[in-house]
Amino acid sequence: MLIKPSPGEKAFDIVNVVFMIVVSLVTLYPLLYVLISSVSDPQYVVQNRGITLYPHGFNLDAYAMVFRNPNILTSFGNTLFYVGAGTLLNIIMTSLGAYALSRKHLMLKNAVMFMIVFTMFFEGGLIPLYLLMQNLHLLDNRLAVIIPSAVSAFNLIIMRTAFQAVPESLEESARIDGAGDWTILFRVVLPLSMPVVAVMILFYGVSHWNSWFYASIFLQTREYFPLQIILREILISNDTSSMSVGVGTSDQMAIGETIKYATIIIATVPILLLYPFLQKYFVKGVMVGAIKE
Amino acid sequence: MSSYFTRLCRDLVRNRAVYFMLLPVVAYYVIFHYGPMYGLQIAFKDFSPAKGIGGSPWVGWKHFESFFGSVYFGRILGNTLLLSLYSLIFFFPTGIIFALLLNELRSGKLRKAVQTISYMPHFISLVVIVGMLFDFLARDGLINQVLGYLGIEAIPFMRSPGWFRTIYISSEIWQSIGWSSIVYLAAISTVNPTLYEAARMDGAGRFKQMWHVTLPGIIPTITIMLILFIGKFMTVSFEKIILMYNPVIYETADVIQTYVYRKGILEADFSYSAAVGLFNAVISFALLITANAVAKKLGETKLW
Numbered sequence: 001m002l003i004k005p006s007p008g009e010k011a012f013d014i015v016n017v018v019f020m021i022v023v024s025l026v027t028l029y030p031l032l033y034v035l036i037s038s039v040s041d042p043q044y045v046v047q048n049r050g051i052t053l054y055p056h057g058f059n060l061d062a063y064a065m066v067f068r069n070p071n072i073l074t075s076f077g078n079t080l081f082y083v084g085a086g087t088l089l090n091i092i093m094t095s096l097g098a099y100a101l102s103r104k105h106l107m108l109k110n111a112v113m114f115m116i117v118f119t120m121f122f123e124g125g126l127i128p129l130y131l132l133m134q135n136l137h138l139l140d141n142r143l144a145v146i147i148p149s150a151v152s153a154f155n156l157i158i159m160r161t162a163f164q165a166v167p168e169s170l171e172e173s174a175r176i177d178g179a180g181d182w183t184i185l186f187r188v189v190l191p192l193s194m195p196v197v198a199v200m201i202l203f204y205g206v207s208h209w210n211s212w213f214y215a216s217i218f219l220q221t222r223e224y225f226p227l228q229i230i231l232r233e234i235l236i237s238n239d240t241s242s243m244s245v246g247v248g249t250s251d252q253m254a255i256g257e258t259i260k261y262a263t264i265i266i267a268t269v270p271i272l273l274l275y276p277f278l279q280k281y282f283v284k285g286v287m288v289g290a291i292k293e
Numbered sequence: 294m295s296s297y298f299t300r301l302c303r304d305l306v307r308n309r310a311v312y313f314m315l316l317p318v319v320a321y322y323v324i325f326h327y328g329p330m331y332g333l334q335i336a337f338k339d340f341s342p343a344k345g346i347g348g349s350p351w352v353g354w355k356h357f358e359s360f361f362g363s364v365y366f367g368r369i370l371g372n373t374l375l376l377s378l379y380s381l382i383f384f385f386p387t388g389i390i391f392a393l394l395l396n397e398l399r400s401g402k403l404r405k406a407v408q409t410i411s412y413m414p415h416f417i418s419l420v421v422i423v424g425m426l427f428d429f430l431a432r433d434g435l436i437n438q439v440l441g442y443l444g445i446e447a448i449p450f451m452r453s454p455g456w457f458r459t460i461y462i463s464s465e466i467w468q469s470i471g472w473s474s475i476v477y478l479a480a481i482s483t484v485n486p487t488l489y490e491a492a493r494m495d496g497a498g499r500f501k502q503m504w505h506v507t508l509p510g511i512i513p514t515i516t517i518m519l520i521l522f523i524g525k526f527m528t529v530s531f532e533k534i535i536l537m538y539n540p541v542i543y544e545t546a547d548v549i550q551t552y553v554y555r556k557g558i559l560e561a562d563f564s565y566s567a568a569v570g571l572f573n574a575v576i577s578f579a580l581l582i583t584a585n586a587v588a589k590k591l592g593e594t595k596l597w
Contacts, residue, residue, distance in 0.1 A: 050438035097318030107304040124329025125570035127557040181310040210418035235424025
């Protein structure tokens with residue numbers, strides 16, 4: 001650029017960079033604190049809960065205890081099932097719907113679109129949904145945490161927009177070769193839309209991994225509980241007693257603290273490790289959704 | 294009319310494969326979204342499980358009247374509106390400002406790093422976020438330790454009604470500042486570069502460019518996001534509040550949706566809580582329509 005930055009602009013640049021670094025630190029530090037505390041010596045953590053920049057001692061007992069805990073293991077397995085089965089159902093339903101609604105000449109397209117978008121702004125609400133689930137005999141059933149969120153209108157719109165962007169000429173040449181709609185969807189449209197499929201897997205997968213509310217109202221049997229419900233007991237209801245059985249009482253209190261940190265790490269790290277790889281896709285995905293909204 | 298139906302029949306036959314694909318999605322929406330709307334009639338009935346939704350007797354506005362007359366009405370309506378209003382003032386602009394500032398960063402590397410870091414909390418579950426709040430804000434937690442260094446006495450944050458809104462909104466900003474900026478960054482990237490050139494020709498510095506080119510360029514996006522925000526005005530994030538609150542702070546933390554949850558799910562008072570929920574949904578919808586109409590009046594951008 002030919003124009004030299006004015007002193008005001010230079011100062012602004014510096015302030016801006018400092019601000020961004022502060023935002024990054026404020027974002028990262030709580031997570032770092034949790035990580036550090038989870039591997040520190042439990043007795044030290046209980047007595048010194050202020051700012052810390054590196055682990056004091058190195059102790060993985062909390063992790064060992066978390067991984068030995070049957071509640072955590074069962075719920076971890078359940079969550080994997082809910083994420084896997086739920087996301088699979090989401091992707092199948094959303095791609096079928098998005099493909100149908102991306103066809104130009106479908107007479108009922110606008111009516112169905114309206115029906116779907118309307119639910120984004122007006123809902124029957126919690127109580128009628130609960131009664132519906134009761135009538136369908138889905139209460140206390142594993143399906144109750146998968147089926148009510150089978151399609152997200154927002155994601156459907158994102159996917160439809162991506163499908164609309166597939167060049168028509170490709171579909172036409174497939175049609176000339178005798179391909180029907182199913183072939184076009186699976187052989188032409190989906191293979192060309194893999195970035196958006198990746199975004200959908202991420203969005204739906206994360207929402208299943210993190211969801212707890214439906215599970216908390218629809219499920220009673222402990223064997224069905226997802227990880228988040230057990231986390232809620234540990235982190236918010238403060239119940240770590242079941243996990244630290246067989247440890248002396250003062251140690252028990254101490255390790256209760258580090259167990260909390262270890263469970264946070266175990267519940268969070270899988271997703272945080274995954275997402276930087278998908279970042280460039282989801283930014284595109286959100287953009288597509290936003291621009292066409 | 295009959296020609297419409299013959300055309301429709303022909304369309305259904307010709308595109309039967311496509312309609313077949315659409316069937317599961319339509320069935321899902323009819324059952325799980327329109328089913329509950331049908332069930333909303335219990336708001337005007339005395340629902341009893343034995344008689345079912347259709348068979349329970351009509352009671353008119355009884356449940357609405359008892360809600361409007363109850364001591365909780367003013368409190369939870371006020372809490373809902375205040376929490377949303379504070380979110381609108383303090384949370385909503387953060388994504389816009391953050392996007393504008395990110396856009397002004399000269400170093401692409403720093404920008405990428407800040408983006409990656411700031412999107413991260415979006416993927417952390419509410420249970421973990423609230424769990425961390427409880428831990429950091431505990432009497433002997435991190436924040437109170439830091440206040441201790443400064444000679445400030447420990448504050449029981451999570452049990453103080455006066456702190457609830459601040460904690461709720463700050464943690465919202467912490468979790469979503471990066472994520473909510475994506476949409477605005479996308480909008481900024483579509484601003485025509487020749488506009489900046491023209492502005493530079495006219496001698497505009499970077500602030501002037503930001504103010505007169507970038508900001509006007511993303512006004513349509515801001516308007517859309519604002520309309521959507523207002524559509525969600527009454528719903529707040531009640532799942533987060535359920536995780537955060539306790540009876541000690543109900544006076545500021547209890548909102549309409551959490552009240553519905555307690556009355557309906559925990560106390561099984563179905564008809565009454567459905568009425569409260571319906572009241573909330575209708576207000577939300579009215580707000581959305583009003584916001585959209587106002588936007589239409591003021592300019593071009595609108596949701597429909």
